[in-house]
Amino acid sequence: MKIIVVDDEPLAMSGMVQEIKKILPECDIASFTNSSEALIMLSDDGFIPDVAFLDIEMPGIDGISLAKRFKDACPKTNIIFVTSYSQYALDAHSLHASGYLMKPVLAEDISRELDDLRTPVKTSSFRVRIQTFGNFDIFVDNTPLVFLRKKTKEALAYIVSKNGSSVTVAELAAAIWETREYNRSLQNQVQTVISDMMKTLRKAGVEDIIVKQRNSISVNVTKVNCDYYRFLKGDAAAVNAYMGEFMSNYSWAEMITGYLSNKINRR
Numbered sequence: 001m002k003i004i005v006v007d008d009e010p011l012a013m014s015g016m017v018q019e020i021k022k023i024l025p026e027c028d029i030a031s032f033t034n035s036s037e038a039l040i041m042l043s044d045d046g047f048i049p050d051v052a053f054l055d056i057e058m059p060g061i062d063g064i065s066l067a068k069r070f071k072d073a074c075p076k077t078n079i080i081f082v083t084s085y086s087q088y089a090l091d092a093h094s095l096h097a098s099g100y101l102m103k104p105v106l107a108e109d110i111s112r113e114l115d116d117l118r119t120p121v122k123t124s125s126f127r128v129r130i131q132t133f134g135n136f137d138i139f140v141d142n143t144p145l146v147f148l149r150k151k152t153k154e155a156l157a158y159i160v161s162k163n164g165s166s167v168t169v170a171e172l173a174a175a176i177w178e179t180r181e182y183n184r185s186l187q188n189q190v191q192t193v194i195s196d197m198m199k200t201l202r203k204a205g206v207e208d209i210i211v212k213q214r215n216s217i218s219v220n221v222t223k224v225n226c227d228y229y230r231f232l233k234g235d236a237a238a239v240n241a242y243m244g245e246f247m248s249n250y251s252w253a254e255m256i257t258g259y260l261s262n263k264i265n266r267r
Contacts, residue, residue, distance in 0.1 A: 004052045005020070007033065007082065008058040014031070017029055023111045025142055028230075030047055030240045036060060042074070049070075050119075051077070052078070056081055078098035078099075078121070081097055098113065129225045132226065133241055147196075149196055152200065155176060163228070164221040244261055
């Protein structure tokens with residue numbers, strides 16, 4: 001689900017994002033404290049939100065005016081007004097808003113409104129969500145996948161970083177055992193890690209995200225929801241979510257971090 005939050009008060013905006021993440025950890029959220037910036041993203045970046053949470057009393061373009069602009073640009077976007085005042089309820093009704101929330105807003109309030117949207121949103125069919133911005137983590141049905149070996153998780157992270165390209169056993173060994181000589185002993189160790197990775201994925205019922213060949217392995221990018229892959233496709237929410245860190249728990253990821261940061265700087 002794609003969500004946009006607009007509130008001119010930074011604390012209120014960040015608080016709203018946190019409450020949304022409690023119930024929809026996998027959603028794409030773009031947040032703004034300025035209505036004009038939200039409209040620029042809508043027109044220039046092509047970010048079409050499923051739901052827009054809009055504060056009403058804002059300087060410049062207020063929430064009611066912003067909602068009208070959103071409705072013109074993307075009629076199927078569900079508008080949910082968020083305000084400290086009740087007198088705008090009639091205006092919200094005239095705009096066929098999906099909801100009207102009074103501040104302070106809690107996760108259960110948001111959940112109630114999302115369960116009763118005017119235009120229902122199709123949920124993602126991906127069981128696997130991969131987080132690469134910040135530390136690397138993988139979630140199956142929104143539950144973190146636990147690995148018994150640190151090297152197993154790192155091996156999967158490296159495979160994910162290749163964006164569907166094949167990784168050989170030797171390349172994998174060089175990446176996660178940087179200083180060790182590649183010999184039969186290390187080769188066997190890499191194979192053990194790969195076997196452990198497949199066992200972990202199989203136990204979770206998602207082993208199909210990995211494509212294994214005789215001497216190489218890759219991730220099936222069509223089977224996962226990954227922030228990095230969406231960034232590379234120009235997804236506005238993923239670009240907005242990147243804060244200068246990519247798989248920061250692994251030193252070999254620094255080159256990709258530089259690449260992503262350069263793309264951000266050129267925008």
